[in-house]
Amino acid sequence: MQVDRLQRWNISTGEFTEYAMSIDEYERSNERAVLEVRDGLTWHNGDPGDPVSAEDLQAFFVCNEIANETVAGLYDSTGIEILDDRRLELPLSGKVNERIFRQSMNNWDLDTPYRRYGDFVERYLDASDDEEINSVRSDLRSAEFEEPHGNGPFKFVEKTSSRYRMERYDHHPDAENINFQYWDVNKVSTDTNSVVLNMFPDGDVDMIRNYNAPPTVWEQRDDDHLNTQLPALWGQALTFNCEHDDYGSVRVRQAIAELIDRDLVARNYGQWGQPVQAPSGIVGNIAGDNSPSERWKDWVTEEGAEALHRYDDPERGRRLLREEGYEKVDGQWKRSDGSQLSIDIKVPADYSDWQPIFDTVVNILDEEGISANKNLIDSTSYYPDHYLEGNYVAASTGWTLGRDNPFYTFGQWFRPLADRVYKMNFGPEDVVAPPFGEPDGELQEWDVQELFANVRTAEGDELYEAVEQFAWVANQFVPMLPLIEINDVTWQTADDWDWPDPDDEAWQAKWPQWWLPRQGLMGAKDDDEAA
Numbered sequence: 001m002q003v004d005r006l007q008r009w010n011i012s013t014g015e016f017t018e019y020a021m022s023i024d025e026y027e028r029s030n031e032r033a034v035l036e037v038r039d040g041l042t043w044h045n046g047d048p049g050d051p052v053s054a055e056d057l058q059a060f061f062v063c064n065e066i067a068n069e070t071v072a073g074l075y076d077s078t079g080i081e082i083l084d085d086r087r088l089e090l091p092l093s094g095k096v097n098e099r100i101f102r103q104s105m106n107n108w109d110l111d112t113p114y115r116r117y118g119d120f121v122e123r124y125l126d127a128s129d130d131e132e133i134n135s136v137r138s139d140l141r142s143a144e145f146e147e148p149h150g151n152g153p154f155k156f157v158e159k160t161s162s163r164y165r166m167e168r169y170d171h172h173p174d175a176e177n178i179n180f181q182y183w184d185v186n187k188v189s190t191d192t193n194s195v196v197l198n199m200f201p202d203g204d205v206d207m208i209r210n211y212n213a214p215p216t217v218w219e220q221r222d223d224d225h226l227n228t229q230l231p232a233l234w235g236q237a238l239t240f241n242c243e244h245d246d247y248g249s250v251r252v253r254q255a256i257a258e259l260i261d262r263d264l265v266a267r268n269y270g271q272w273g274q275p276v277q278a279p280s281g282i283v284g285n286i287a288g289d290n291s292p293s294e295r296w297k298d299w300v301t302e303e304g305a306e307a308l309h310r311y312d313d314p315e316r317g318r319r320l321l322r323e324e325g326y327e328k329v330d331g332q333w334k335r336s337d338g339s340q341l342s343i344d345i346k347v348p349a350d351y352s353d354w355q356p357i358f359d360t361v362v363n364i365l366d367e368e369g370i371s372a373n374k375n376l377i378d379s380t381s382y383y384p385d386h387y388l389e390g391n392y393v394a395a396s397t398g399w400t401l402g403r404d405n406p407f408y409t410f411g412q413w414f415r416p417l418a419d420r421v422y423k424m425n426f427g428p429e430d431v432v433a434p435p436f437g438e439p440d441g442e443l444q445e446w447d448v449q450e451l452f453a454n455v456r457t458a459e460g461d462e463l464y465e466a467v468e469q470f471a472w473v474a475n476q477f478v479p480m481l482p483l484i485e486i487n488d489v490t491w492q493t494a495d496d497w498d499w500p501d502p503d504d505e506a507w508q509a510k511w512p513q514w515w516l517p518r519q520g521l522m523g524a525k526d527d528d529e530a531a
Helices: 054-066 070-074 098-104 114-126 130-142 192-197 250-259 262-269 295-299 302-307 314-323 352-368 379-387 406-414 448-457 461-477 512-519
Strands: 007-009 016-018 021-027 032-037 087-091 154-159 163-168 182-186 225-231 236-240 273-275 327-329 332-334 342-348 371-377 394-398 480-482 484-493
Touching: 016 021, 021 098, 032 054, 054 070, 054 087, 054 114, 054 130, 070 098, 070 406, 070 448, 098 406, 114 130, 192 352, 236 250, 236 352, 250 314, 250 352, 250 461, 250 480, 262 273, 262 352, 262 484, 295 302, 295 461, 302 461, 314 327, 342 352, 342 379, 352 371, 352 394, 371 379, 379 394, 406 448, 406 461, 448 461, 484 512
Parallel strands: 342 371, 342 394
Antiparallel strands: 007 016, 021 032, 032 087, 154 163, 163 182, 225 484, 236 394, 236 480, 273 484, 327 332
């Protein structure tokens, strides 16, 4: 609520609504886009603050390129031209498919005031070699600011050990849609089950963005609990360290994929998950009513969908292990030196709804004769000290970035970050897969940069071909194994607050609790709450 997003995307209807930024012109053939900041949008550094400007938008694109985010593969920030106070021209990286560009603007906040990020922008644009670029990247990642900054309908006022308080910012263009004064983010407990059950009658929490509760908790909901669900556009995956002595082998990773029963994993997760049918990075395995879906096939041809390997053949998994030099002795898989084949899987300890997934994976592999261990890591250190540092044998994470466009999943899996790829410890030159449609064919090199370029710029039938080629490489190289895809469940109290009907399509944008107040579709029922 403190910062505005570039746009709103309704997952159900596919409709885009421009918000903090609009696309004034998009010329694929001329490889350019003209973008404009919303009129009347101001920073929280005054009463009102400075207008959000084209320079601030430039900082957004440059900083994402510095960080080498997937979105940065669509443009060249060094060629940005400021046209006036609110508009800039963005050079595209080739004839970028407009559908991909538009969806790539989802889930981004315009949170880069030039007055704070301008030094990074100027250093990056002036950099003459990789050493200087890496220095800017390192400094940007470690940058800290004394005061929060924002441009949304609520501004920061105070922070305690348990509460982050924001107050309505009356200069925001949508402030008149909001009839309450404060937006508090409360740190209540790491036991989310107890939090949701204690929202009534006088709990400290009015809403939880999303939480998929176990059946025992779901069945204890209060009558005034309002729950809705929307596609998560992601799910949990088993990630491999591709430098590991065992799991650096493509065929060993494939073997593990064959052995893990994703149907069982999904059943043990609960009602909001479905198994990934063809692990390849393409979203669309679960429908809004939690039933299986084949929407993922919309991105590929019938032949392409058929070619993607399903990984549901344990006997093939055992054969692959034997071909890689492992031997099963007395029910246990041994390495060629006689030592036990094992796998340690790091999982954030506080993510309670993730635990059944990886408990199931551990049990399956243990029963197969692979010594498996779930290694619980405190969530505050899991990503910075373990996952993002590639410090694991195997790990747990989400396998997409909350978008249904496969360009983004491929970016999460394969886009280079310095000398590694998304912390899975491999480089573009390491990517090998068999020929298309031949899972047991000889491994060969695939040009990742060419695959990216094809998906980024293709249209029509060529886009289907580009996606299925990249999906095939993801399906066969298996840097991570998508296990399930889920729906997200939102939690709200309805005793003091007005909300749209749970079936209203307004809920189908991430995240609805943040959009509905801006749209005037959520508010306090009485003056006490509005105060």
